[in-house]
Amino acid sequence: MSELIYLWWIVILVLILVSALSLCFPVLLIRLSRFSGKRFNLPAENMLNTSISIDKKLYRHHVLSGALISGLSAVALYLLLFKLDLSRFSAQISSNPFAWQMWLFESVLTIALLGGVIGCCAGLVMMLRPSLLRPLEFWGNRWITTSKEMLEKDLSGDVIERWVIQHTRLFGLSVLLAAGLIWVLVFG
16 A cells, blocks of 8 residues: 555544544543643734844845845756656656646646746846845735734634534534545545
């Protein structure tokens, strides 16, 4: 069996375990939910609203940073175009029963190549005429407050959690149904 099949087995077993927990021991699921909610509450709003400015350092050494950006992008392009053995990856992926993986691989490769070309161009512009990047910088440095959105996200998560706590058996059945659906899609 390949590693992917093992991963699907683990996902299905975890889903069955969660559904059995919510069907047979809903009080234990409620306690686990309360514990994890207190334990993993991160101050995300403070992290998102922190202003980080590297403009002075970047523009003070624009030749060095532009050369570094374009150099690293050129190395990435060289590795992708000339050192990557595409036939080996294509043969490995095409032998896999999941046909969408080849499409995904080609998409990721195209995005990486475009990123390398854009990085080379941006590095050259940064090295030669950094003032051309000012409009792009002003557009990217707009301040977007997250206070209202974070409050809405916190409340929406609370609604889902309350629904799961009030309907533990229905939640368990839906998770068990999801495990069965994954079983049929992967192994059926």
